[in-house]
Amino acid sequence: MTTLHTDPDEALAGVQDGSTVLIGGFGMAGMPVTLIDALIRQGAKDLTVVSNNAGNGDTGLAALLAARRVRKMICSFPRQSDSWVFDGLYRAGEIELELVPQGTLAERMRAAGAGIGAFYCPTGVGTPLAEGKETRTIDGREYVLEYPIKGDVALISAHAGDRLGNLVYRKTARNFGPVMATAATLTIAQVRHVAEAGELDPEAVVTPGIYVDRILDLKAEEAA
């Protein structure tokens, strides 16, 4: 059952050292900034973080990295114009990087959520990112065997959520949120609006409440 929270620290309670944390967002769209800030305060360390990018500027995920809480990043695009925190840690050998093509990153999390043991993926065949991976030719095309990425925790951002945990997103801020919600043992969503059960159109719910353990009401948090 989904619980509703107004305090970010309460919403983040219980994240263990060594956890794999899936963090939504593509650029700033869909980035769960309030939850990331709470994770920094919460203090869990030795984390493996799975996110499309590896932090921008000095806030959010970059601040989590700067606080030395992250042992390993699994992402598709760490290098950006303002990824100096990650860049410094990486060059100093203080963070491990697993680089995954963006679609394979999404599909590996989808597989984790969908109970798929592994899948043959055409992306990356013959490239350095397939080195050391098992391959197989099926119907004349070569594929790389890819395994699920399962999270202990997912931190995502949605537009609105109801009291049963159903979520809707807004425009391209949807991105990784729905997939990550399915792939983690504990899914925590920050939302701009909390709705009553029945307010969201059942045809338009993107993430059914079964995937959402905790909702943080940003509006209540702002008002506090």
Add this chain to the structure above:
Amino acid sequence: MTTLHTDPDEALAGVQDGSTVLIGGFGMAGMPVTLIDALIRQGAKDLTVVSNNAGNGDTGLAALLAARRVRKMICSFPRQSDSWVFDGLYRAGEIELELVPQGTLAERMRAAGAGIGAFYCPTGVGTPLAEGKETRTIDGREYVLEYPIKGDVALISAHAGDRLGNLVYRKTARNFGPVMATAATLTIAQVRHVAEAGELDPEAVVTPGIYVDRILDLKAEEAA
């Protein structure tokens, strides 16, 4: 680009003998009855039909079977109280049956649409439906290797579609439609309402128009 049709026979034009035809619906919900009737008139034979059931009563898919157009059924649940047409053909050895667990049926079509070469699935391990299939133990759990099911044609039913081919469904009539739309070379959807581009909420579109080649406007067909 999606084309809009008011004549079912025109919407069905060009289906080849020997095609694999994906037919949506679960029971009567989401069953593309008008398109199936047009397929019977169209006359394509030696078909492989992929659908959850194998026809009810004497109409729709059952009528297609009765017309001896189907060489092979791939389905999860052929036997029903009113599946006498299939039952008779099967007992007479006049139709081939590939029985697939319902979720694996959906996932194999999803794989076809998503460019996945094959996947390891936990469903059916140790059962007669896994006999002869490759298995693999991953993280201590046994999986069966399953291959995509690709359609030459998909016949589906949706609630509304716009002129760009975007589709929305209604309640549990959604079922196999969105998956089949992604898995076929030629996807034909019958819809109850045709909308202008922009009328459907972009957040609530279930099947983007890229997957839909032809739309049959049932309302125009009724009026004709």
Add this chain to the structure above:
Amino acid sequence: MSTVEMSTVEHLDRKPLGRAELAAVVARDIPRGAFVNLGIGQPTTVADHLPADSGVTLHTENGMLGMGPAAEGDEIDPDLINAGKQPVTELPGAAYFHHADSFAMMRGGHLDVCVLGAYQVSQRGDLANWHTGAPGAIPAVGGAMDLAIGAKQVFVMMTLFTKDGTPKLVPECTYPLTGLACVSRLYTDLAVFHLGPDGVKVAETYGIGFDELAARLDVPITRA
């Protein structure tokens, strides 16, 4: 569950459970707030015995969470049916999704409980419920195998003996299997069994004592 001190409760003053009583006992054991799939047939009746404040959300594999009771009269909508193809209703906070997403939810282990009927259950929790294996019988599997391996807990409800007195809790299933070692609890007219690595434990008996039960079965059972 393993830390709870248990002991076998022998209801010697009661008669064996009738069908409705059995459904009530199953309903009693479904945790508050659980996400539950009730199989076709007798398991469907468990819903009638859930308390109004149970917080239980029902899943139907044809693409819905938040399924309500059977539809009657004007409520009947051909687009809204359950897995048994019966018209049902929608509760506030429901969500619809397509078949691949629905079975991803199931296969991915997100449902807390599913309740199924069975022909046989083996002492190690193997389930046989989809096919008698009789010559000439047309096989149909539907979602049985997906349900068997997908839910966190699989509850089976059945009579303990066939009409001719043969036990249906068996050392090894003789009917074709649905899933391996997947049944966690077995609810029967005469007793409730917990299955697991420690073998078959008897939680409750109805109208029969533990010793007589042990004498009538071919599998070793222990007191809980």
Add this chain to the structure above:
Amino acid sequence: MSTVEMSTVEHLDRKPLGRAELAAVVARDIPRGAFVNLGIGQPTTVADHLPADSGVTLHTENGMLGMGPAAEGDEIDPDLINAGKQPVTELPGAAYFHHADSFAMMRGGHLDVCVLGAYQVSQRGDLANWHTGAPGAIPAVGGAMDLAIGAKQVFVMMTLFTKDGTPKLVPECTYPLTGLACVSRLYTDLAVFHLGPDGVKVAETYGIGFDELAARLDVPITRA
């Protein structure tokens, strides 16, 4: 395409194509009604040269079909960005979807064309565009590999020579690969090449003749 009689067009009276002219030539070759993904950077400018009635639908891999032009002023919405993280607009008939669905669309071969930049393209169509391989460079792949193998046709646009005059159309890529044998057309300032099983064919030249072009390249080229 193979039945169309072609011949190499030598635009000897023109200068090599400027960046905008190159984008216009690519836009000219995108079929009417195509579903197209324009990569980050120069490929994005191709959209400016598509005729108003092109019927082309733009895909952005962060979860949208029906992307409009760059957003300006009040149109800017942080929830609506393209793959380059620039604010964009939404056209009527747009649809949003999550990352796994977006890359399933790409990987599954549903996009007609994608346009990418490159460091190098090999004569058999291998693509290198994600990583210089320079020591100390932090690798970042994003969606490059998914795009390379996913679309029905991959168009690459780049200058044909580096600033120091080294050809970027090469016998074998020396930069790390993005995808194998995936480029179908190469658009450069000096020439347009069609790549395929018959090798490298020159469709057009700009400000250079076929013979001089052949002399400056290390790969065999033929007239189209």
